[in-house]
Amino acid sequence: MISWGEEGRIYKFVEIKNTLILSRKVQSGFLYDQVKETIESEANHGWRLTQVIIPNKGKHSISGKKRLRLGAFFPWCYQLIFEKDEKENVLYEYKFYRVPLETKAQGSNVDCKDDFYMVKDFLLSMTDNDWKFKQIVIPFDEKKGIYCTLGYEVIFERKK
Known part of the structure; x- marks a missing residue:
């Protein structure tokens, strides 16, 4: 869906269903290739890219036996928001870095404090190379907290 904003900005909303959930080929916490x-x-x-959103699992989540067989919670879909300025013709490029979690999961929650501090120097080193920090993508549920079991993804961007 495309909508027009103020001052010549155009926004595009894309939803990508996570079709890899039931095939068990997805790694929890990481963006998949699509x-x-x-x-x-x-x-x-x-x-x-303006934002990557991973909606709460809600009523459309994997439940019951399927969830137990998968052994983890997975995002059901990803929602991407893009913007374009009609006046500018600038292209961007993106880099994606997987940050594996070092801490152990306790139940369905993960304590990630040490992992965020661990990656701080890495984030600063990337900004020295003209890459701008864009977003950390990490699945999160209001009731269960962080539910990625393997890690999270860091997105950087720069003008081409």
Whole structure:
């Protein structure tokens, strides 16, 4: 869906269903390839990534026996928001870095404090190379907290 904002800005909303959940080929906490390919493809057409949203699982989550067999909670879909300025013709490129969690999961929650501090120097070193920090993507549920079991993804951008 495309909508027009103020001052010549255009916004595009893309929802990507996580079809890899039931095939057990997805790693919890990481963006899967179709999300990255969509971001890169849209960037090549002049769209700038504004936000990656992982909605709460809600009523459309994997439940019961399927969830127990998978052994973890997975995002059901990803929602991407892009923007484009009609006046500018700037292209962006993106880098994705997986940050594995070092801490052990306790129940369904993960204590990630040490991992965020661990990656701080890495984030600063990337900004020295003209890469701008864009977002940390980490699945989160209001009731259960962080429910990624393997890690999270850090997104950087820069102008081409």
